[in-house]
Amino acid sequence: MTADLTFTYKGLTKSIGLPMFKPIKSPRTFELVAQEIQEAILSGRFKVGERLPSERELSATMKVGRPAIREAIRTLEYSGLLDVSKGVDGGIFVTKPDSSVALSKVFSYLFRLGEISIDQLTEARLLIEKDIVELAMRKISSQDEYSGLEQVLNSALEKCRTGVRPRKENFEFHRILAQFSRNPILIIIDNAIMPVLYSFVESLKPSLEHSKLVTESHMGILREMKKKNLRGALEKVEEHILWFSEEFKKTSGSEAISPNDIRFPDF
Known part of the structure; x- marks a missing residue:
């Protein structure tokens, strides 16, 4: 869909068609992964305090590379939905976000x-x-x-x-x-x-x-x-x-x- 832009120069009128909307770019893979994990948490499939599957398991399940999984987890950790800890008892845990x-x-x-x-x-x-x-x-x-x-x-x-x-x-x-x-x-x-x-x-x-x-x-x-x-x-x-x-x-x-x-x- 386009919108007409009309202008006049030296007595001549010209109309050109301009797109009304910008092209939509596909989201990056890690954003789709983050959306999927976020939806799983908000829908109740994972409760506060529960451990998520490991990076390797998430990568295999979602069929995406581990860098995308890692970036998605980092994004959700920053937003307060996840907490990542290391060590024997470590892992990716669902947390209650502090607004x-x-x-x-x-x-x-x-x-x-x-x-x-x-x-x-x-x-x-x-x-x-x-x-x-x-x-x-x-x-x-x-x-x-x-x-x-x-x-x-x-x-x-x-x-x-x-x-x-x-x-x-x-x-x-x-x-x-x-x-x-x-x-x-x-x-x-x-x-x-x-x-x-x-x-x-x-x-x-x-x-x-x-x-x-x-x-x-x-x-x-x-x-x-x-x-x-x-x-x-x-x-x-x-x-x-x-x-x-x-x-x-x-x-x-x-x-x-x-x-x-x-x-x-x-x-």
């Missing part, structure tokens, strides 16, 4: 390109973390459920006393809080944002005193939640996020932080 990892990579690319500023991160956090706290308070049925958050904050305080910045604990607080919402979409988004937040924090090399203030702010949020004071908890969340934003603007001297030397959590 927050994939989303976090997108955020990290935007950060590297300078497309995410501290103000944009703050806006997103205000919307998401308030919803998380509200849902958590609605769904938590026992004070005992707060024990995980209390342990993390106590560990953070102990590190501060010994002169160590509680990097892991201050981020773990947000991860546990998101879990309390029992909403997988909010959990995925919050977990994806945390590495970007971590990048902002580490790029500015905050002091131990700053880490103490972050921990104390987290304790204030938890206190209001335990008192079942929703309004107070939401106010503490907003106060915490806005304070964090302003402190880092002062430290960086700019509303947008450079993505140079970006680092992500290794804990």
Whole structure:
């Protein structure tokens, strides 16, 4: 099928036919292999934790070369559907994909390109973390459920006393809080944002005193939640996020932080 393109030059009109669609290229062999394996997993033929046949067996079954099998497995491993381990008990195993990892990579690319500023991160956090706290308070049925958050904050305080910045604990607080919402979409988004937040924090090399203030702010949020004071908890969340934003603007001297030397959590 073609579309006519008409143009006029020196009084003469000319029409030429142009194709409406580009030619379709056949997918590469490894892409077809990846699609076949992916469909086998998503249709339930292979469950999470099950071992797939070996490269050699897959090659023989699908009648394609082992390089194509290897490339397909590498692609699915990167997407989070497969995990490849070596050794006596090694093999190709089906895993449950962590959607927050994939989303976090997108955020990290935007950060590297300078497309995410501290103000944009703050806006997103205000919307998401308030919803998380509200849902958590609605769904938590026992004070005992707060024990995980209390342990993390106590560990953070102990590190501060010994002169160590509680990097892991201050981020773990947000991860546990998101879990309390029992909403997988909010959990995925919050977990994806945390590495970007971590990048902002580490790029500015905050002091131990700053880490103490972050921990104390987290304790204030938890206190209001335990008192079942929703309004107070939401106010503490907003106060915490806005304070964090302003402190880092002062430290960086700019509303947008450079993505140079970006680092992500290794804990």
